[in-house]
Every structure is written in C-alpha cells, then in structure tokens.
Amino acid sequence: MKKNMIIAQSGGPSSAINASIAGAIARGMASTKVDNVLGAVNGMQGFLDRKIINISEQIRTSEDIETLIHTPAHALGSSRYKIKAGDEETYKKIVEILKDYSIKYFFFNGGNDSMDTVHKLSEYLKRTGEDIVAVGIPKTIDNDLELTDHTPGFGSAARYVGTSVAELYLDTCVYPVPACTIVEIMGRNAGWLTAAAALARDSGVPAPHLIYLPETVFDPEKFISDVKAVMAKDDQIVIAVSEGLRFKDGVYVAETGAAEDMFGHKTLGGVANALEDLVKKHLSDDFPKIKTRAIQFSTLQRAAAHCASLTDLEESYQCGYRAVEAAVNGRSGVMVTLARVSDEPYLIRYDVGELDQIANKEKVVPDSWITKNGTDVGDKMMTYLRPLVRREASEKMVDGLPRFFQFDHGRMVRPGDVG
Amino acid sequence: MKKNMIIAQSGGPSSAINASIAGAIARGMASTKVDNVLGAVNGMQGFLDRKIINISEQIRTSEDIETLIHTPAHALGSSRYKIKAGDEETYKKIVEILKDYSIKYFFFNGGNDSMDTVHKLSEYLKRTGEDIVAVGIPKTIDNDLELTDHTPGFGSAARYVGTSVAELYLDTCVYPVPACTIVEIMGRNAGWLTAAAALARDSGVPAPHLIYLPETVFDPEKFISDVKAVMAKDDQIVIAVSEGLRFKDGVYVAETGAAEDMFGHKTLGGVANALEDLVKKHLSDDFPKIKTRAIQFSTLQRAAAHCASLTDLEESYQCGYRAVEAAVNGRSGVMVTLARVSDEPYLIRYDVGELDQIANKEKVVPDSWITKNGTDVGDKMMTYLRPLVRREASEKMVDGLPRFFQFDHGRMVRPGDVG
Numbered sequence: 001m002k003k004n005m006i007i008a009q010s011g012g013p014s015s016a017i018n019a020s021i022a023g024a025i026a027r028g029m030a031s032t033k034v035d036n037v038l039g040a041v042n043g044m045q046g047f048l049d050r051k052i053i054n055i056s057e058q059i060r061t062s063e064d065i066e067t068l069i070h071t072p073a074h075a076l077g078s079s080r081y082k083i084k085a086g087d088e089e090t091y092k093k094i095v096e097i098l099k100d101y102s103i104k105y106f107f108f109n110g111g112n113d114s115m116d117t118v119h120k121l122s123e124y125l126k127r128t129g130e131d132i133v134a135v136g137i138p139k140t141i142d143n144d145l146e147l148t149d150h151t152p153g154f155g156s157a158a159r160y161v162g163t164s165v166a167e168l169y170l171d172t173c174v175y176p177v178p179a180c181t182i183v184e185i186m187g188r189n190a191g192w193l194t195a196a197a198a199l200a201r202d203s204g205v206p207a208p209h210l211i212y213l214p215e216t217v218f219d220p221e222k223f224i225s226d227v228k229a230v231m232a233k234d235d236q237i238v239i240a241v242s243e244g245l246r247f248k249d250g251v252y253v254a255e256t257g258a259a260e261d262m263f264g265h266k267t268l269g270g271v272a273n274a275l276e277d278l279v280k281k282h283l284s285d286d287f288p289k290i291k292t293r294a295i296q297f298s299t300l301q302r303a304a305a306h307c308a309s310l311t312d313l314e315e316s317y318q319c320g321y322r323a324v325e326a327a328v329n330g331r332s333g334v335m336v337t338l339a340r341v342s343d344e345p346y347l348i349r350y351d352v353g354e355l356d357q358i359a360n361k362e363k364v365v366p367d368s369w370i371t372k373n374g375t376d377v378g379d380k381m382m383t384y385l386r387p388l389v390r391r392e393a394s395e396k397m398v399d400g401l402p403r404f405f406q407f408d409h410g411r412m413v414r415p416g417d418v419g
Numbered sequence: 420m421k422k423n424m425i426i427a428q429s430g431g432p433s434s435a436i437n438a439s440i441a442g443a444i445a446r447g448m449a450s451t452k453v454d455n456v457l458g459a460v461n462g463m464q465g466f467l468d469r470k471i472i473n474i475s476e477q478i479r480t481s482e483d484i485e486t487l488i489h490t491p492a493h494a495l496g497s498s499r500y501k502i503k504a505g506d507e508e509t510y511k512k513i514v515e516i517l518k519d520y521s522i523k524y525f526f527f528n529g530g531n532d533s534m535d536t537v538h539k540l541s542e543y544l545k546r547t548g549e550d551i552v553a554v555g556i557p558k559t560i561d562n563d564l565e566l567t568d569h570t571p572g573f574g575s576a577a578r579y580v581g582t583s584v585a586e587l588y589l590d591t592c593v594y595p596v597p598a599c600t601i602v603e604i605m606g607r608n609a610g611w612l613t614a615a616a617a618l619a620r621d622s623g624v625p626a627p628h629l630i631y632l633p634e635t636v637f638d639p640e641k642f643i644s645d646v647k648a649v650m651a652k653d654d655q656i657v658i659a660v661s662e663g664l665r666f667k668d669g670v671y672v673a674e675t676g677a678a679e680d681m682f683g684h685k686t687l688g689g690v691a692n693a694l695e696d697l698v699k700k701h702l703s704d705d706f707p708k709i710k711t712r713a714i715q716f717s718t719l720q721r722a723a724a725h726c727a728s729l730t731d732l733e734e735s736y737q738c739g740y741r742a743v744e745a746a747v748n749g750r751s752g753v754m755v756t757l758a759r760v761s762d763e764p765y766l767i768r769y770d771v772g773e774l775d776q777i778a779n780k781e782k783v784v785p786d787s788w789i790t791k792n793g794t795d796v797g798d799k800m801m802t803y804l805r806p807l808v809r810r811e812a813s814e815k816m817v818d819g820l821p822r823f824f825q826f827d828h829g830r831m832v833r834p835g836d837v838g
Contacts, residue, residue: 013590042595073589080594162820167722170492170823171432175499176461181718202820298714299600303586307725309819389819400728400808401581401621404589 002102003033004418005324007055008040008047009139010110010117011080013073014153015160015305016316017139018405020109021075022068023320024137025055028105033328036418038101041409043079043110044117048090050097054413068405069313070395072305075407078110083117091124098132100415105133105327109320111140111151112360115335119355122333135327136335136355137320141302143192146361147353148337152319153302154192155312155388160304161185161240161297162199162389168295169200169207169238178235178287180227180279183208184272184296188244190364191215193301195377196385197240207238212275214244215365216374218253223275224282226375235287245271270296306402310391315348322350346387421521422452423837424743426474427459427466428558429529429536430499432492433572434579434724435735436558437824439528440494441487442739443556444474447524452747455837457520460828462498462529463536467509469516473832487824488732489814491724494826497529502536510543517551519834524552524746528739530559530570531779534754538774541752554746555754555774556739560721562611565780566772567756571738572721573611574731574807579723580604580659580716581618581808587714588619588626588657597654597706599646599698602627603691603715607663609783610634612720614796615804616659626657631694633663634784635793637672642694643701645794650706664690689715725821729810734767741769765806 005028007021021039028037037055040047053076059065068075083090098106108118115136122134138145143154165183172181185194191213200207209230212218230237245253254271272294279292319336326334334352341347369381396403424447426440440458447456456474459466472495478484487494502509517525527537534555541553557564562573584602591600604613610632619626628649631637649656664672673690691713698711738755745753753771760766788800815822 013593015586045595071589072586074593077595078593159819163725164719164723166821166823167434167491167724168718170490171718171722174432174493174497176464176496199820202818204823204825293718295717295719296715299587299590299712300583300714300719303590304583305586306582386818391819392816397811399621399805400578400811401618402585404585404623406623 002035002419003104004036004038004102005034005105005107006038006040006052006101006103007076007107007109008043009074009076009078010043010108010114011078011140012302013078014139014141014302015072015156015308016153016312017109018071018075019069019313019316020137020139020152020320022065023317024107024324025059026065027321027324029056029059031324031328034105038103038413038418039076039407042077043081045079045081046077047097048093052101052413053407053409053411054418058407058411064405067396067403069317070305070308070393071404072303075405077409082113083120091121094121095125095128095130102419103132105324107135107137107323107327109137109139111142112145112362115145115355116359119333119359122355125332133327133330133332135323135331137323138335141193142187142190144190144362144364146358146363149340150338150388152312152316155309157193157301158196158199158385159309159389160301160307161193161196163307164297165197165208165238165240166200166203166205169205172238173236175291177289177291178231179291180237180239181293181295182239182241182272182275184241184243184270184294186297186301187214187242189214189362191242192365194240194242195365195381198377198382199385199389206234208240209234209237210239210375211377212241212245212375213365213370214242214246216370217248218245219248220278224278227279227283228286231283231287239275241271241275243271272296306395308393308395309389310393311388313393318350326352343383343387421454421838422523423455423457423521424453424524424526425457425459425471425520425522426495426526426528427462428493428495428497429462429527429533430497430559431721432497433558433560433721434491434575434727435572435731436528437490437494438488438732438735439556439558439571439739441484442736443526443743444478445484446740446743448475448478450743450747453524457522457832457837458495458826461496462500464498464500465496466516467512471520471832472826472828472830473837477826477830483824486815486822488736489724489727489812490823491722494824496828501532502539510540513540514544514547514549521838522551524743526554526556526742526746528556528558530561531564531781534564534774535778538752538778541774544751552746552749552751554742554750556742557754560612561606561609563609563781563783565777565782568759568767569757569807571731571735574728575726576612576720577615577618577804578728578808579720579726580612580615582726583716584616584626584657584659585619585622585624588624591657592655594710596708596710597650598710599656599658600712600714601658601660601691601694603660603662603689603713605716605720606633606661608633608781610661611784613659613661614784614800617796617801618804618808625653627659628653628656629658629794630796631660631664631794632784632789633661633665635789636667637664638667639697643697646698646702647705650702654706658694660690660694662690689713691715725814727812727814728808729812730807732812737769745771762802762806
C-alpha cells in the first residue's frame, strides 16, 4: 500500500506561495515515508472534482524546483471554496478521495479561511479514526495570521510596496507644483502591508507623509486637516492608504455611496480615488495648481516576483519543507509557524501551532505600533518590518524576462496510477 | 573667462533619464574645455528663474555617479515650460542668463517638445552670433522621437511592462473561473510601450492575448467580438491597451462621455476601465462568472528603476556623454541618436541628428509591424524590442531598498561663484 502526499493551494496569490510548495515537494520527494507527491489543481474545489496531478512526475530537475520558487501566483491554481460548518457529507467525500489516491498526508497552503478548512478536516479525521494527517502551510500577503511572527508572502509584498512608494515619491516631485500622490494598498482588515509603505523612508525619501491603516477609523475632516498641515511644510507628498479604510459607522471609504452621501460627489472606484477627490475638493483653495494622482497597486503588489524578498522566499520554502516533516512525524491539525527570537541579528525559530488558535482569527496591527495621531507607524513597526525585506531575491531571468515553472494541469492521474 | 556647461531636464520622468545626465556630468567634469558643470532646477522654467546649482560641487564620488544612474525621475526636476513661437524676449533672457553664468554649452534632456526648445534656441544663438552651443539629449518612455532607433527610457519601461504583464497573467489564472485582466499602458499617440507587453510571451505565457495600440482605430463592436473569439479558446486572458486609444472620430476611449454616449453607461476613468465595462456588459452572457480587472500601470511604469534595463541605462549614459563631446567639438542644434546596425548581435552606432528633423515630430508604430487584425504586433516588433530589455540593471540596494542620489536643489550658485 502506497503512502502518498497531496498539496493544495488556496486563497489569494502571492509571489512566495510557490516557494512553500517547492519546499514541501522537495521534502516529500526526499522522504522514504512518501511515495508520490500529488497536487490538487485549483484547491479544494479541484480536489473534490478529482483534478489531481502527480507532481513527482512533473518535477524533473533541480532547476524546476528553483524556478518554481521564483514563480508568482499559485502554480497549482487556487479556489475560494469554503466548507460549511457541519457539512459532514463533504468531509466524507474528501476522505473517500484521500483513500482512493492512497493519500496519508494532506497539505493546505493558504490564509485564515484555508487554515479553518485544514482544522476542520483534521478534526474530522481524528474523530473518524482515519490514519491520515492534515497540516497547514501559512501564506498571505495580509500578514494577519495568529501564532506566527509573520506570514510567507508578506515580506515580498512589503518589499514591493516600500520600493514602489520610494520610486513614486521621486516621480511626484519632478514638477515645480504642489503634488499629492495617493497609493492604495491591499489588506481589508489588517494594515500590515500598508504600514510597509513606511519602508520607503529607508531609501532616503520623506514619503509616505501620511499612512492610513484600516485599524484606525477614517474621519474625512481630520484627513483634510492632516493633509493641509503636511502640505504647509512640504507641498509634494505621498499618502499610503489601505483598501480597507472605513468610516466610523464601518462603511468602507471605497464604497462610492458613502463618499457620495457625505460630500455630495461621486468617487471613481477605490479608496485612493475617494481620497483624491477629497484632496482636489478641499486643498485646491490653498494649492490652486495642485496635481493629484491615485494609484492602485492592485494585483501587482502580490504578483511582482521580480521584486521579491529572499528572506521571504527562503522562509516560505522552509514552511513547506517543515510541514512535510511535521506530517510524517505524525502531527495533524497544526500549521508551521515562525517565532522571532531577535530582531538584530534577525533570528527565526520554526515551530508548529495548533490550528484552533489560528483558524478564522485575524491579527491586526497593535494600537501601540500606530502613532497617536493615527497617521503613521512607530519604531516598533520599523524594527519589525526591516529584516523581512532586507535581502533581494535574484529571480531567474532569460533575456531580461522572468522564467516561470508551470505545471501541466491537464495531466491528471487516476487512483490506480499511484495506488 | 570660464567655460561652463549647464544641463536641464524636461518633460515626463523615466527611470533612465538620470543616467543621461550622469553621462553628461562625467564627460563634462572630465573635459579640459569645461570649467563647471551646472544644473538648472526644474527645467527651462527654473533656468529662467535662475534656479541654478553647481553639480561639480555636489558630485563628489564615483558612487554618487553610479547611484545617480539608477535613480528614477528627474534628479534636477522638470518642467513643461514651452516657449511660444516668435517669443524673442524669452530667448534674449535665456542668452542673458547663459552669459551671466559663463555658460558655453547648454544641454536639454527630454522628448519632442524639449527638442523643439533646443532647436529654436540653437537657431537663435546662431542668428545672433553667440558663441554658445545647444545640444539635445533624447529621453522618452514613449519612444516616439524621429531619427533615432529608440529613445533612452524606453527599454526600461518596456522591461517593466513585459515583466509585469507576464506576472499578472499568472495572477489572472489562479481561480477556476473565466477571467479578463486589462492593463493600461502609457503612450498617447505612439504604441511602442503598449507593444512591449508582447515581451511577456518570452516568459512562456500566452499573454497578452490582445493588444490595442493608438495607431489602430478602436471599434467597440470589433473589440467585443475579438474578446469573445479569444475567450472561446482560452478563458483566462490579459489585454494590453494604450491610454491613447481612440474611436474613429478621434475621441479618446478613456473619455467618459464617449463611452457613455455609445453604450449608455458611465466608465470609471481610464481606458482600461472603459474596456472592462464593455467586457462585463457584453461577455457576461457567454461567461456568467467572468472576473474582470482593470489595472493602470500609471507612473509605476516610468518610475520602476528596480526593473530597469541595463542596456537602456548604458545607452542613456552614452547619450549624455556624447552630447557633451559633440558640444565641445562645436556642434549645436543637434541631438544624440542611436542607429541600429544589427539586431543579432545587437549593435548600435551613436550619431547626432539635426534637430529640425526631430522637433515636434512623432514616430509611431509602422502599420506593417501591427498584425492585419489590428490586435497584435508581428515579428518585426519582437525583433526590435528584444535587445532593448535583455540585460538586467543591478540597482544599488541597501537593506533591500533602493538608494537614490538627490541633488540639493536649494544650494543655488550666483554668477560670481562660477564666472
């Protein structure tokens, strides 16, 4: 009887998520306790549809693994499939498929929702006495998972955000006119990635001049006076804002209606456009020639593997690698975590955490890491962020363009092929 | 009597424009015919306001020059000041300032408009018998200058566009649903940079699936049928579109009104949003679950020094370097040009071209380089583009973040300091 492992990826993309499966694949292919390393195409949804490929057959060279590490987005595809509470039928079906394919080790690579799925599945497996383990591999650019110092994917996105804000500041300053550039950064409830805009200052620029995290309630009148106060001193500024910024009543600033109700005009989409409208409307008396620009980092911030952090890629790899080690040693219902031992030298200890303490929870930026005025982050945040972006990944480029590893999603295996 | 040179920068930013002034500074500082290398802060506007700094005093180490090469946007600041035809007063004032500061060599680093200014100034100088020369240093990410194979700044922006489109394609494909990502690329009248999206295919991805250049008239009905035809074969696609796309009547697609008149709905800003609306409206019957996304590369495409092309930076440097050589050898009213000798090996010959053949002209993409259906570029374009992006620039990073060279714009010199 074979002992196979399977990996599925879930949730939103990042430029480090494939480094994690590369680590899991490398450890699985090296293990005497694992026969075949399988992959589910498009996460849990694909798994339930038996869209399963044999990774062991598709990874042929060391270069394949190396290229996979530097390939952004889910090489196995993703899904946002969420199993409903008490949906025993689905767990039964999952176990049926696991058994069909002789799978002893199940790995799920994703964020909060995904960890909830692994948690529930591991509970079900224990309750029903199945000899199958389920282990989580963390991933999210939002950096909002509990029990771990930070999450794979965050450092690379943070490096992209810090670098781009620094570059955009220079672009903002070129003309001799007052200028306000507003950059919109991902993170619906947690402001970690928006806070990473502050790294731009390590490039020797004053930007970002203002930072708005979702942890702080947005007050449009305070915003206008914040901007006026900053522009009185320096009239070419960059503002970093989280897509998840909300008014006191919990309504997203990005929601057209809200901005329309409050200021009687229509915003053009994201929160950056809403703030740009406010600046145009309320600053043009003081700065008649003001030039404004709203920039959404959009999916660039999670896809820009060409700007990845080497520390992030190495840690992501290790999270996958160690997930397999934990599983073959019998652990289940856990996620690999990173514990920070010290900031300088930057030292990390890998560990595992119980999924019931991680699933469905969100770690937000602590109040004490945000400055009193609510428009900046303090030293604790900078000390936290810096080691995560310090080293550059050198991506494989051929003729100046990136090379990617792409699995053949169409080469499905049947249970008999790997049983 | 001193012989000084002055450099001014103009027009829109690029991540290679400072490499050109670095080259001019290096050659100027090395020349026995040049006493001081001066810089005008904020282009012609700043020059006329006598905002002049002494670069020779501010560049102190080889590292300063090296860092300047990799710093995006105008290190001297820019302006969009345009001298009106027949405005003799202004030329008189320019000459007065040039004489005050003992300037024999005037360099202007910019695009079409800037070359027009240098042209007119050099004509004025000749006509009035002044012993002062004026030479142009090309720069534009639009790549639309005549007489030169390509322009400094274009290769780096092209590398950013190609790389980002490749990365965004992988992001577009992660979920098992039909998806259409539309990326909006700069270039008001010339489609060179939008065409560079095709470089993504050298990364082994099928994106971009459709390319819309401003050289081709936009027909919304044809667009919808183009998208339907492509999505029938591959339902996860990326479309590259130029910001300058126009309807048959010459109206920009980005202009809200036009799209509103034609389809009875409001677009959200740029051309990518307008096309996204069209896709949502007309493809959702065939693809009910279609996920669409409009992404504007915005100023990122011209500021992303971290993704620059080494070939571009080296050529930009040489254009500045050789402009000084041409000037000290008595040339005036010319711009440094690049002539391509061969594609493979990629060989370039530097030359100078008369500004009257460059000023106010725009080089657009030849019809024969666009495919018959108007939605792609052909082999000639690929052969042309590839050598320009082939080599990666390795930017100076400290702790994972870029370091910039920033002139002290406040340290003005008076004529007596350099006379």
